[in-house]
Amino acid sequence: MHTFRRFSSQLCVKLPRRLVKHPLSVKRCMLSSENPSDMLAMQSAKIPKGILGQPTCHTHPHMIPSGQLTCGITQQEYKERRDNLVAKLLEESVHIHKSHIIIIPAACKQYMSDKIPYVFRQNSDFFYLTGCLEPSAILVMVKPVLEDSYKSILFVHEKDSHAELWEGPRTGCSHAATLFGVDEARPVENFNNFIHRIVSSYKPGVVWYQNESPPNPGIHDSVRSALRIGHVSLDEPLTSLHQLRVVKSAAEVELMKETCFIGSQSVNLAMACTKPGISEHAVSAVLEYSCRMAGAEHGAFPPVVAGGPRATHIHYVANNQILNDGDMLLVDSGSQRWLYNSDISRTWPVSGRFSKHHRILYELVLTVQKRLIELLREQRPPLDQLFDHMCRLLGTHLQQEGILPKNIDSNDLIGKAYRLCPHHVSHYLGLDVHDAPLVRRRVPVRTGMIVTVEPGIYIRPDDKSVPPEFRGVGIRIEDDVLITDSDPLVLTDACVREVDDIEAIVGKQSI
């Protein structure tokens, strides 16, 4: 096992015995029982030796098992993804008698100020198809009308001793085709000429390209001017790509299990470190520390660490107040490991003991969340429908507890519940936190999808429609759930959620 297992055991909070779970069902060095070691050796042999522009199984064996291009994923799986995308675009295209040119750019480096870069984050669409972590690279796939197969070309930065002195090693064109298993590698400087030549020689054609908010503005003009050559139309590839991305492969599910376990343990540790008087900032530091030590690159997003009434601001990320005895603390956080994200919310009392009214609200949200997870199994509803269920369930339970008045009809009740939980109850999860955003939430969930289930209640301190003892509290409980052919699998079930379990660990660890 790689970095993940080595560190995670040191950082596990001591949980009651019945809660201790085994995080992984697989050994990273074997993909499946049918995959004999000579096959892995064969796949390793395809990965060039020597120091390249990103970690490989040869240079970083503690990060990437033998035979894989990136942790958990082989060159072959990346190739199958490209094959699937090309096949899907052709199948759905109305342009049968045309050539197809698909352009998927990598992300560019972003700067916080002069020459000071942010940590680079690859464009998930590009990464999904290549496994390439290089900024400003470009994947082009060309399927001429008269040919049965397509050609994949990866544009990368050529080796350059001066640039490498500052920025570190590059893979360069000589190794990129072998490393990424594409047909050709070319220098990014040649993209402009190449795209004009290809569009002219293969017309009539369709260029598949993300024209709205392009990931690499530096090549946008080149693509736009190639489109003016004539006999070429523009279409967008991402709707089809996201339909592929939203259903996870077996290897992706294993990566998601890992990131969900890391995220779960980091929230458990944050819970254990919480006591009156510490700051939201310190809790946020525990989350980040725990994720990184367990093998994540970093958090999945800036965490929400919101004590007391600040939890009623759904995207509170200032995290700069002191936590008081008597407050509840809402945390929404996750980890990113090999670009796969977890997304977890928990709410717990700063003192370690739920007050009577906080407990009523918490158990109400928990009951609703558990019912929603059951509904995923029973009905496999679209996520939008799950949201309607949440509003109805929240309304009914709030009425039963006397938090909402008894004399309102069911439509009114749903409206009032919506006002108390104005965010959606679910989104897809994977390489992006809000994964595959072009897949509608109106389609029924399917086996292999990973979705969040995150009901909440936010009662502002000045909300006169609710009894005073319930005001000034925000509660959200969010888990990550894999849809399977049988019961849905809660990938974040290592994260403490029951009232008794929370009370057993809050404040039990000093920092």
Ligand SMILES: [Mn+2]
């Ligand atoms: Mn979420």
